[in-house]
Amino acid sequence: xxxxxxxxxxxxxxxxxxxxxxxxxxxxxxxxxxxxxxxxxxxxxxxxxxxxxxxxxxxxxxxxxxxxxxxxxxxxxxxxxxxxxxxxxxxxxxxxxxxxxxxxxxxxxxxxxxxxxxxxxxxxxxxxxxxxxxxxxxxxxxxxxxxxxxxxxxxxxxxxxxxxxxxxxxxxxxxxxxxxxxxxxxxxxxxxxxxxxxxxxxxxxxxxxxxxxxxxxxxxxxxxxxxxxxxxxxxxxxxxxxxxxxxxxxxxxxxxxxxxxxxxxxxxxxxxxxxxxxxxxxxxxxxxxxxxxxxxxxxxxxxxxxxxxxxxxxxxxxxxxxxxxxxxxxxxxxxxxxxxxxxxxxxxxxxxxxxxxxxxxxxxxxxxxxxxxxxxxxxxxxxxxxxxxxxxxxxxxxxxxxxxxxxxxxxxxxxxxxxxxxxxxxxxxxxxxxxxxxxxxxxxxxxxxxxxxxxxxxxxxxxxxxxxxxxxxxxxxxxxxxxx
Amino acid sequence: xxxxxxxxxxxxxxxxxxxxxxxxxxxxxxxxxxxxxxxxxxxxxxxxxxxxxxxxxxxxxxxxxxxxxxxxxxxxxxxxxxxxxxxxxxxxxxxxxxxxxxxxxxxxxxxxxxxxxxxxxxxxxxxxxxxxxxxxxxxxxxxxxxxxxxxxxxxxxxxxxxxxxxxxxxxxxxxxxxxxxxxxxxxxxxxxxxxxxxxxxxxxxxxxxxxxxxxxxxxxxxxxxxxxxxxxxxxxxxxxxxxxxxxxxxxxxxxxxxxxxxxxxxxxxxxxxxxxxxxxxxxxxxxxxxxxxxxxxxxxxxxxxxxxxxxxxxxxxxxxxxxxxxxxxxxxxxxxxxxxxxxxxxxxxxxxxxxxxxxxxxxxxxxxxxxxxxxxxxxxxxxxxxxxxxxxxxxxxxxxxxxx
Numbered sequence: 001x002x003x004x005x006x007x008x009x010x011x012x013x014x015x016x017x018x019x020x021x022x023x024x025x026x027x028x029x030x031x032x033x034x035x036x037x038x039x040x041x042x043x044x045x046x047x048x049x050x051x052x053x054x055x056x057x058x059x060x061x062x063x064x065x066x067x068x069x070x071x072x073x074x075x076x077x078x079x080x081x082x083x084x085x086x087x088x089x090x091x092x093x094x095x096x097x098x099x100x101x102x103x104x105x106x107x108x109x110x111x112x113x114x115x116x117x118x119x120x121x122x123x124x125x126x127x128x129x130x131x132x133x134x135x136x137x138x139x140x141x142x143x144x145x146x147x148x149x150x151x152x153x154x155x156x157x158x159x160x161x162x163x164x165x166x167x168x169x170x171x172x173x174x175x176x177x178x179x180x181x182x183x184x185x186x187x188x189x190x191x192x193x194x195x196x197x198x199x200x201x202x203x204x205x206x207x208x209x210x211x212x213x214x215x216x217x218x219x220x221x222x223x224x225x226x227x228x229x230x231x232x233x234x235x236x237x238x239x240x241x242x243x244x245x246x247x248x249x250x251x252x253x254x255x256x257x258x259x260x261x262x263x264x265x266x267x268x269x270x271x272x273x274x275x276x277x278x279x280x281x282x283x284x285x286x287x288x289x290x291x292x293x294x295x296x297x298x299x300x301x302x303x304x305x306x307x308x309x310x311x312x313x314x315x316x317x318x319x320x321x322x323x324x325x326x327x328x329x330x331x332x333x334x335x336x337x338x339x340x341x342x343x344x345x346x347x348x349x350x351x352x353x354x355x356x357x358x359x360x361x362x363x364x365x366x367x368x369x370x371x372x373x374x375x376x377x378x379x380x381x382x383x384x385x386x387x388x389x390x391x392x393x394x395x396x397x398x399x400x401x402x403x404x405x406x407x408x409x410x411x412x413x414x415x416x417x418x419x420x421x422x423x424x425x426x427x428x429x430x431x432x433x434x435x436x437x438x439x440x441x442x443x444x445x446x447x448x449x450x451x452x453x454x455x456x457x458x459x460x461x462x463x464x465x466x467x468x469x470x471x472x473x474x475x476x477x478x479x480x481x482x483x484x
Numbered sequence: 485x486x487x488x489x490x491x492x493x494x495x496x497x498x499x500x501x502x503x504x505x506x507x508x509x510x511x512x513x514x515x516x517x518x519x520x521x522x523x524x525x526x527x528x529x530x531x532x533x534x535x536x537x538x539x540x541x542x543x544x545x546x547x548x549x550x551x552x553x554x555x556x557x558x559x560x561x562x563x564x565x566x567x568x569x570x571x572x573x574x575x576x577x578x579x580x581x582x583x584x585x586x587x588x589x590x591x592x593x594x595x596x597x598x599x600x601x602x603x604x605x606x607x608x609x610x611x612x613x614x615x616x617x618x619x620x621x622x623x624x625x626x627x628x629x630x631x632x633x634x635x636x637x638x639x640x641x642x643x644x645x646x647x648x649x650x651x652x653x654x655x656x657x658x659x660x661x662x663x664x665x666x667x668x669x670x671x672x673x674x675x676x677x678x679x680x681x682x683x684x685x686x687x688x689x690x691x692x693x694x695x696x697x698x699x700x701x702x703x704x705x706x707x708x709x710x711x712x713x714x715x716x717x718x719x720x721x722x723x724x725x726x727x728x729x730x731x732x733x734x735x736x737x738x739x740x741x742x743x744x745x746x747x748x749x750x751x752x753x754x755x756x757x758x759x760x761x762x763x764x765x766x767x768x769x770x771x772x773x774x775x776x777x778x779x780x781x782x783x784x785x786x787x788x789x790x791x792x793x794x795x796x797x798x799x800x801x802x803x804x805x806x807x808x809x810x811x812x813x814x815x816x817x818x819x820x821x822x823x824x825x826x827x828x829x830x831x832x833x834x835x836x837x838x839x840x841x842x843x844x845x846x847x848x849x850x851x852x853x854x855x856x857x858x859x860x861x862x863x864x865x866x867x868x869x870x871x872x873x874x875x876x877x878x879x880x881x882x883x884x885x886x887x888x
Contacts, residue, residue, distance in 0.1 A: 084518070383803070383804075386803075396813075396815070398815060398817075398818035398820070399818065400818050401785070401786070401788070401817055401818045401819070403818060404814070404815060404816045405813065405814075405815040406812070406813060406814045406815070407811070407812055407813035407824070408810070408812050409810070409811060409812075409826070410808070410809075410810045411807075411808065411809040411810070411826055411828060412522075412806075412807075412808045413798070413800065413806065413807045413808070413809075413828040414806045415800070415803060416800035416801065416802055416803050416805060416830045417803075417830050418800075418828065418829060418830065419829050419830075420827065420828050420829065421825070421826070421827040422809070422811065422824075422825060422826040422827070423823070423824070423825045424811070424813060424822075424823065424824050424825075425821070425822065425823045426813055426815045426820060426821070426822040426823075427820065427821050427822075428818045428819050428820065
């Protein structure tokens with residue numbers, strides 16, 4: 001039988017899918033539920049100066065953090081909502097959101113101490129199994145606060161700090177104070193200002209010089225209160241020559257009214273360090289996911305963002321890497337899937353600010369059932385960043401005529417000794433591929449699924465195994481009923 | 485020229501409407517207006533440049549047997565090639581039907597043009613007429629400190645064929661002024677138009693342009709833009725493929741030096757099924773000059789089987805040169821193939837090394853590589869007068885920019 005490389009990939013995906021079919025078979029049951037609300041503290045809706053002060057008091061924060069929050073609140077109030085991206089941004093009603101919910105009094109270190117209803121939620125999300133298999137440590141965010149957090153002995157022995165941000169502020173204040181908000185200042189944009197004012201939870205990771213964290217560090221996030229915003233704040237600091245892979249996955253139950261998720265994630269890769277940050281975003285389709293993610297890579301350092309966006313009503317997220325030291329490398333791999341009623345406005349930014357720096361952006365998007373996916377990106381080479389090389393490739397697949405795909409890359413070059421290129425292609429599922437597969441007895445839906453899987457395969461294969469499985473399964477679910 | 489004729493009533497009304505709209509239209513500010521982020525024009529006081537007519541110019545293109553603008557009535561089966569103001573008087577129905585029908589967006593620049601235009605040409609090719617000789621139009625910015633508002637209106641009826649050359653120049657090399665042009669191209673069913681537009685105006689003057697073409701069913705447009713002069717400004721160049729089977733090829737070349745800042749904003753708008761477009765822009769940037777190319781491919785709902793391509797390439801010759809490329813795709817149909825590519829680089833060291841290893845001095849090798857970079861554009865045309873003239877114009881500009 002004549003095969004092309006594409007069909008080989010598809011066959012491999014098919015057989016992998018077949019062997020893993022039982023995983024996530026209870027998807028709807030697992031993700032379509034929510035537990036009864038049972039919170040020890042839940043702030044009233046709306047954002048006030050008093051609330052920000054109260055959050056800070058509640059957490060017994062140092063004065064500098066309280067001042068930081070209040071200053072950020074001023075920025076937030078002073079700035080207009082962005083007018084680009086999506087017109088639906090205007091629907092975000094900042095007065096209709098709970099800015100703080102605390103699920104239990106303090107962070108838990110042992111699984112046994114976690115409250116039963118919280119545990120039930122994680123159970124249904126599959127965290128215990130995942131932990132048994134892989135996890136070096138789990139930072140599980142239930143509502144606004146990290147309730148379960150375990151760093152295994154090996155990590156502690158290596159001197160790695162992996163904790164929630166609130167704990168880090170208490171136990172490693174000097175380190176947090178030195179780096180917090182240095183990459184994304186509170187006045188960066190309106191949503192970053194909001195996060196800075198009301199942040200709660202998120203992860204803090206410190207990897208000492210030369211330490212390689214072998215297992216990916218994972219944290220699960222959930223929104224579980226109607227109209228509740230999650231404003232987690234993550235800071236990862238990889239010291240000289242170290243390596244860490246952090247994985248962020250989101251699932252959320254379905255609610256009727258709009259919810260806001262606005263995280264700030266800062267990564268610092270010191271000379272020679274490498275950070276990989278993987279996200280599988282699957283918020284329910286009523287969530288506004290407006291996230292600021294930025295990394296700095298110093299001399300010889302590498303930062304990689306692997307960013308998969310499947311859920312939410314609107315996602316606006318452009319992970320960025322500032323290449324600040326010579327020979328630093330940045331890499332952004334992005335998948336977006338926009339189904340009915342969804343707009344994925346995702347992409348990435350790379351700024352070459354030092355000589356001989358290199359970067360790649362590979363983005364794949366799929367639009368279906370009237371969904372809209374947009375790639376929005378920036379590639380900038382600043383003056384003095386000679387010898388820089390960059391390649392940006394965007395591919396989009398349109399599955400029906402009601403859907404939409406946009407590509408908005410911006411390329412700014414202020415240096416002559418550079419080599420940068422950008423390519424983008426938008427197409428529909430290839431008739432020839434479809435015909436070939438169908439002539440081998442596959443139904444149209446099945447054939448389309450295989451082609452879509454093959455399309456995103458180059459990025460999915462970069463995910464940790466269980467996430468790759470989950471991705472394929474999620475895409476399959478999104479694809480179901482697409483041929484009609 | 486306009487003053488030499490009595491303006492028809494409808495035209496006067498058009499001017500007055502534009503004039504009264506002017507107050508309400510803000511001049512775009514550097515950061516505040518989408519599309520103008522990279523082209524600061526805050527320092528420009530548009531109204532400090534009063535409108536003034538241009539002068540007569542002979543074309544640099546030197547096309548043998550060319551048809552030029554004249555007050556003469558056309559022969560029975562021939563094209564009309566006439567000053568726009570005169571045509572508005574003599575062929576009011578034709579001109580009124582098309583003037584302002586293609587460039588409809590009201591901006592501070594188009595509204596001023598509408599209100600104040602003094603220079604312009606009207607080209608009309610009747611149904612089925614094939615004009616063999618090139619039609620040559622030219623615009624000369626004659627007075628410093630003034631704004632020259634000019635328009636070109638080219639209409640090809642069904643099955644017509646023509647080649648139109650337009651060129652803009654300034655009377656002096658250091659003339660400070662504003663050149664504000666509107667170009668409207670109407671390509672009828674099954675018609676074929678080649679439009680070559682070259683601007684080599686003073687490097688001290690502002691340039692603004694709103695240029696738009698609409699191509700009907702099975703029509704074909706081959707549009708060539710050479711952007712050499714001007715200090716700063718922005719030129720929009722839009723191709724609308726309005727009827728099924730329409731095709732547009734757009735080719736742009738530029739070469740800048742000193743502190744020149746060029747800004748091209750292109751649109752390939754696929755408004756009907758089975759339409760194709762192919763756009764390629766290439767530029768050479770020397771000294772502290774900068775260029776912006778923003779290009780959008782828009783595919784409207786229902787424009788199935790669209791095939792669109794766009795490519796932008798810049799060659800930076802100096803550490804202080806700066807290039808921005810903002811390609812874009814907005815696709816609202818699914819059975820399409822749309823591709824864009826953008827690249828910014830310096831002179832390929834390997835090519836240079838290869839040439840030098842064959843005994844060429846460095847300066848010559850450099851020159852060859854640069855010529856080769858723009859040559860790729862010239863090769864988009866068949867051998868013949870267009871290819872020669874475009875290659876010649878690029879050659880002259882390179883000589884000016886490279887100083888040898």
